[in-house]
Amino acid sequence: MTRWGMVFDTDRCTGCGACVVACHAENNIQTVGEDEARKGRSMHWLRIERHYEGTFPDVKVRFTPVLCQHCASAPCEPVCPVYATYRTPEGLNAMVYSRCIGTRYCANNCPYTVRVFNWHDGEWPEPLERQLNPDVSVRPAGVMEKCTFCVQRIQDAQSLAKDDDREVGDGEIQTACSQSCPARAIVFGNLEDPASEVVRLARSERSSQLLEDLGTHPSVFYLRGGE
Numbered sequence: 122m123t124r125w126g127m128v129f130d131t132d133r134c135t136g137c138g139a140c141v142v143a144c145h146a147e148n149n150i151q152t153v154g155e156d157e158a159r160k161g162r163s164m165h166w167l168r169i170e171r172h173y174e175g176t177f178p179d180v181k182v183r184f185t186p187v188l189c190q191h192c193a194s195a196p197c198e199p200v201c202p203v204y205a206t207y208r209t210p211e212g213l214n215a216m217v218y219s220r221c222i223g224t225r226y227c228a229n230n231c232p233y234t235v236r237v238f239n240w241h242d243g244e245w246p247e248p249l250e251r252q253l254n255p256d257v258s259v260r261p262a263g264v265m266e267k268c269t270f271c272v273q274r275i276q277d278a279q280s281l282a283k284d285d286d287r288e289v290g291d292g293e294i295q296t297a298c299s300q301s302c303p304a305r306a307i308v309f310g311n312l313e314d315p316a317s318e319v320v321r322l323a324r325s326e327r328s329s330q331l332l333e334d335l336g337t338h339p340s341v342f343y344l345r346g347g348e
């Protein structure tokens with residue numbers, strides 16, 4: 122059994138944004154520029170939220186990286202009129218870009234606001250097109266997109282493991298964000314493997330989930346920061 126999940130240690134996160142940049146590079150995400158960003162059309166699959174605690178001058182800043190929570194009871198799935206988003210057997214909330222007709226019902230129903238709509242076809246003027254990841258499609262205008270937990274990396278690791286006639290080991294798969302985090306604040310793994318690091322952290326006393334009361338049962342956990 123596999124259910125992919127992720128843990129963010131907010132005590133380690135410094136808000137550097139390396140994970141956001143790595144996610145853009147890995148997943149061929151458009152950079153839309155200031156004008157579009159001002160209209161709320163940023164394309165980030167992962168954003169860093171800032172929270173301030175205390176009053177000046179004794180203020181602490183906390184950072185919370187937020188991406189698709191790959192919910193077990195995902196509010197985005199039942200509202201899609203063409204079944205373009207669905208839950209895979211491995212617990213991923215998947216998007217079928219070729220089915221999406223751009224109604225954006227899913228984005229409106231996502232309490233974590235992690236789905237982004239392609240208002241334009243992306244442009245990568247020469248020689249920037251060489252930076253595109255050949256393992257990931259370039260999404261056209263008019264479709265919805267969001268974090269996939271770097272499903273291309275998951276599939277690569279599974280193919281290699283199958284060739285060697287073995288299971289994928291704990292820690293073998295790194296998403297772009299977890300690989301790039303200099304603070305090692307992001308851990309990815311199988312929530313169904315009781316011996317995995319991700320399960321150990323998810324069961325920690327410091328563990329919590331975003332908007333837990335909604336009953337969406339996310340696959341992403343957050344370790345609260347200390348004093």
Ligand code: SF4
Pocket residue numbers: 133134135136137138139140141169184186301302303304305306307
């Ligand atoms: S790369 Fe790591 S430390 Fe930097 S913002 Fe992302 S999670 Fe936080």
